[in-house]
Amino acid sequence: MAHCFALVLALIQVAVEVKPADYDSRWVTAFDVDTPPATTPGFDDTTAYVPLKGGHLVAVDLDRGTIRWRLEAESAFTPAIGGGLVFTVSGPLIEARDASTGATRWRATLPVGASGPLYFDTGWLLASTMAGDLAAFRASDGHLVWRRELGAPLIGRPGPSLDRLFLPLADNRLVSVMLTTGETVWELKLPAPIAGLLALDEQVVFGTAAKRLTSVDVRRGRERWTRRLGGDLAGIPAADEKRIYFASRDNMLNAVGRGSGNLRWKAELESRPAGGPLTLTDALLMPLVSNKIIGFDAETGKQAVTATAAGEVGQQPYVRRGVRQTQPQLITVSREGQLQGFGRRYEPVPGPLSVLPGLPTVP
Secondary structure, eight states, X not given: OHHHHHHHHHHOOOOOOOOOOOEEEEEEEOOOTTSOBSSOOEEOSSEEEEEETTTEEEEEETTTOOEEXXXXXXXXXXXXXXXXXXXXXXXXXXXXXXXXXXXXXXXEEOXXXXXXXXXXXXXXXXXXXXXXXXXXXXXXXXXXXXXXXXXXXXXXXXEEETTEEEEEBTTSEEEEEETTTOOEEEEEEOSSOEEEEEEOSSEEEEEETTTEEEEEETTTOOEEEEEEOSSOEEEEEEEOSSEEEEEETTTEEEEEETTTOOEEXXXXXXXXXXXXXXXXXXXXEEEBSSSEEEEEOTTTOOEEEEEEOSSOBOSOOEEOOSSOTTXXXXXXEBTTOOEEEEEEOOOOOOOXXXXXXTSOOOO
C-alpha cells in the first residue's frame, strides 16, 4: 500500500495559484510642518527630488528613505530629471544640478516666466512660457536649440512618440511638432480642455473636460476612436501591448482594447481616484483618495494586491522599474507631504508535496 501511495505522489503535481504579493512599507520620510513639499517630487530610479516650501530642494534615497543632500533652491514646479541632472525653474531662471551632489552645472534664462514644469526627453529639455512660447534646450549644457511661438502655453505634460512631441495647449489645441526642430506637423482644435495625454507609437490618447476619451493617429491626427465617460479623466492613462487603462471621476477603472477602443472590463473603485493607473508586470495599481492603493489583474479587472500608506495619498505614486524585487518599488506621497517606500511582501512559494501527512516515508 505504501508503494502505491508513493507511485501516486510521484505522478501528481499539486496545482497552486500564486497571486501577486501585497506591498509592505519599507520606510517613511516626513518633512517639517513649516516646510512641507511645495509640489509633486521628481523621480529617477534611485532618488526623489522634493521641492519644499521655504525655498529648498531635497534629494531622498529611494532604497532607504534617507536624505542624500539638501540645498537652497526655489521652485514652484516639479523638477525634470534626466541625463544625470536635476532641472528646476523659478520665474525665468532654469538651473541644472548634478543629481548625485546637487552641484550647479548650468543656468539659462527664459524671456518670460515658465508656465509649468520643465520636461526632459532623450537629451532635450523643454520649457513652456506664459507668453505661449516653447523653448528647447540641449539638456547637457543649456544651449538653446530652437524656440517656437505656439500662441498658448502648455496645459499638461507633453507626450513623446517616435520623433515627435504632442502638446496639449491652454487654448484647447493638440499640436504635433518635430522634436528636433519644433516644426508643426499637425494640430487639432478641440471643444474642451485636454487632460491626461498618453502618446504611444501608433496613437495619442487623451481626455477632455467634456467627459470623453479620444484616440488619434500619431502621423495625421485623425480620430481612431472615442469613448464617452461617466466622469472626467483622472490622471494619465496607462497601456500595455493589449489594452489601455484609465480611471474616471465617477470612481471607475476601465480597460479598453488598444486597437479598437472597445471595452474589455471595468471595475468600480471604493473611493475617488488620486491619479491614473500604473502598470506592473503582474498587476495594475490604482491610487485612491484614501490611504489605499489597490492592484487589479490586468486581464480580468479583479482586485489582486493592496498597499496601505501612512496618510491619504495626495499625488500620483511613482513606480521604480527594473529594480530588484527585494527593493522598494512603489513610492507614495501623502497629502501631509510624507514620502513612503513600499516593497513586495515575500512568502514561501507553495509547491508539490513529497509526502502526504500521516503516511510513512518510503525508502
